[in-house]
Amino acid sequence: MTDAPATVLLVEDEPSIADVLTIALRYHRFEVLAAGSVREAAEAVRRGRPDVALLDVMLPDGDGRDIAHQLRLSHPEMAVVFLTARDAPAEIVGGLSLGDDYITKPFNVDEVVARLRAVLRRTRPAGRLAVRPPLRYGDLELDEATYTVRRAGRTVDLTPTEYALLRFLVRNAGAVVTKEQLLRHVWRYEHAAESTVVETYISYLRRKLDVHGPPLIMTRRGVGYGLASPGSP
Known part of the structure; x- marks a missing residue:
């Protein structure tokens, strides 16, 4: 509770x-x-x-x-x-x-x-x-009480940083978030425009999530990242 x-x-x-x-x-x-x-x-x-x-x-x-x-x-x-x-x-x-x-x-x-x-x-x-309900997006579910992630009913084993990155993307579903926003809100970096940490962790997430369904994290070239519409092929 x-x-x-x-x-x-x-x-x-x-x-x-x-x-x-x-x-x-x-x-x-x-x-x-x-x-x-x-x-x-x-x-x-x-x-x-x-x-x-x-x-x-x-x-x-x-x-x-x-x-x-x-x-x-x-x-x-x-x-x-x-x-x-x-x-x-x-x-x-x-x-x-x-x-x-x-x-x-x-x-x-x-x-x-x-x-x-x-x-x-x-x-x-x-x-x-209140008991906080799970975050849901399409076939993805994030349980914020246990920090458990499931896709298509299957558990996805994420590190704390991967979880924080995915949660931020889900909380901003429908929008494109920039690399700078991710660095600031997930890693708390204020001045790290040249860092490749975002690209690295996006790659980790895709590798773990996409084995259970169609590609979920989309790249808007030159802008940032967002989630594919639920049900997209």
Whole structure:
């Protein structure tokens, strides 16, 4: 039994920032509902039930503080954290009067994750427990309780690093992740653009996975890696 994964409503209109935060939050086992505007944020809240909102203030169709005010009225149990370039003392004080924390840009991703967790420890109801379901993609299954991997019902013996790499790819299924993202999030390398470790471990994974089914890990030349669509030949 572990704490049920928290859901973050991420409202950020800058695609590069939204992408970095989404990948980092999912890597740290948050569920993410992403929105780029006030309208999209309202729709995301209707679709899901976030535990915390991470809000930009300056949005193309409104102000993140208006979202915070509406969330306080409609979902008083939801935590609110602002993430904005507005760093004047009056702005920070005003933001803290509406939310639970205030982070200024430019930011450190690890700090954002740590502060979200700190806010959730204060605001999330105790005792929300759940058994984490296995990660599934097509005929692939990753059991996060036992770190066991199966493909087509057969156990695949992976090293811890191979497992971490595969988990990151599965958590970002449907997207192409770059070599730099893999180095940063799997190996924690910040400046290793010339490293061949990604290519080496991708080769290891393919060798172990592809004996149980069609090729799973695809290379997008010049871009990065992704997973083949389930059922692809």
